[in-house]
Amino acid sequence: MPDHHPGAAAAEPRPRPVTFVNRFTVHAAPEEFEAAFARTAEYMARQPGFLRHTLARHVDRPGHYVNIAEWEDAASFEAAVAHPGFRPHAAGLRALSSSEPDLYETRRTRTADRPAPAPGPAAGPGEPS
Amino acid sequence: MPDHHPGAAAAEPRPRPVTFVNRFTVHAAPEEFEAAFARTAEYMARQPGFLRHTLARHVDRPGHYVNIAEWEDAASFEAAVAHPGFRPHAAGLRALSSSEPDLYETRRTRTADRPAPAPGPAAGPGEPS
Numbered sequence: 722m723p724d725h726h727p728g729a730a731a732a733e734p735r736p737r738p739v740t741f742v743n744r745f746t747v748h749a750a751p752e753e754f755e756a757a758f759a760r761t762a763e764y765m766a767r768q769p770g771f772l773r774h775t776l777a778r779h780v781d782r783p784g785h786y787v788n789i790a791e792w793e794d795a796a797s798f799e800a801a802v803a804h805p806g807f808r809p810h811a812a813g814l815r816a817l818s819s820s821e822p823d824l825y826e827t828r829r830t831r832t833a834d835r836p837a838p839a840p841g842p843a844a845g846p847g848e849p850s
Numbered sequence: 851m852p853d854h855h856p857g858a859a860a861a862e863p864r865p866r867p868v869t870f871v872n873r874f875t876v877h878a879a880p881e882e883f884e885a886a887f888a889r890t891a892e893y894m895a896r897q898p899g900f901l902r903h904t905l906a907r908h909v910d911r912p913g914h915y916v917n918i919a920e921w922e923d924a925a926s927f928e929a930a931v932a933h934p935g936f937r938p939h940a941a942g943l944r945a946l947s948s949s950e951p952d953l954y955e956t957r958r959t960r961t962a963d964r965p966a967p968a969p970g971p972a973a974g975p976g977e978p979s
Contacts, residue, residue, distance in 0.1 A: 740906040742871070742916055755957060762960050773961045777869040777954030780924070787871055787954055789918050795909070825906030825916055828884060831891050832902045 738772070738827040739795045745786040749817040751778070754786070757817055761810040765790065768804070770797020786818075791827065798824070867901070867956040868924045874915040878946040880907070883915070886946060890939040894919065897933070899926020915947075920956065927953070 747754045758776055765771050770793040779785035792798040801807060814820070876883045887905055894900050899922040908914035921927040930936060943949070 739909070740904055740916070740918070742906075742918070759958060762958065766960050766962055771962050773959070775869055775918075775920070775956055776958040777871075777956045780868070780953045780955055786957075787869070787952070789869070789871070789904075791904070823916070824909045826909055827904055827906045828915075829888060829891065829905040830902070831895050833895055833900050 740825045740827045741790040743788045743822045745818040747784045747818040768801040869954045870919040872917045872951045874947040876913045876947040897930040
């Protein structure tokens with residue numbers, strides 16, 4: 722690609738993170754889907770450009786899940802899902818569920834002003850470090 | 851299953867984080883919606899239990915956005931949206947968009963093994979701190 726701005730060539734391109742939102746309707750046992758998803762997520766976490774994902778289960782609609790994955794840019798995400806190593810994971814999830822994928826450009830992220838407690842099993846309260 | 855372990859009674863209840871996913875169809879200018887959303891997000895970021903949110907714009911469908919908000923538990927989220935201080939924000943967004951809200955129980959979060967670069971405008975590369 723030609724670049725006629727010599728000054729711009731030295732600057733880092735600004736990252737354009739993307740947010741992938743995939744809604745799943747699961748027709749298998751939830752535990753089976755979650756276990757397959759965990760294996761897929763471990764695979765994805767090793768791919769270049771992966772930042773973070775969350776798998777969550779609808780509070781009112783049994784069998785409905787959403788996966789939200791953040792990637793450094795669209796190219797990293799596209800490369801990860803096109804990689805041959807992803808195929809068995811995709812096939813495994815497809816055997817357990819149908820899905821509605823949507824790709825979004827991340828516009829704004831805001832974390833809480835105070836430190837967030839770690840989710841999941843917590844250390845004992847009041848333990849001095 | 852009853853739990854008769856007296857030690858367990860003293861333990862902190864395990865947090866049950868939730869993920870709120872709200873899909874927006876915007877019928878105003880995107881900049882206007884994003885500005886209103888930024889004000890709403892600043893309000894929400896001050897509410898107890900708020901952890902993090904991401905607003906993202908669909909890459910293929912103009913006017914379609916998703917907001918993903920993580921909260922410490924469902925009660926914190928419900929309290930925040932029921933609070934009178936939230937009403938003008940909700941009304942402001944409703945004037946610009948329609949929305950499809952879904953509440954999910956967070957089941958699994960995984961971050962990348964390597965440190966993630968900060969999104970948004972970055973400091974100059976190679977600047978010593």
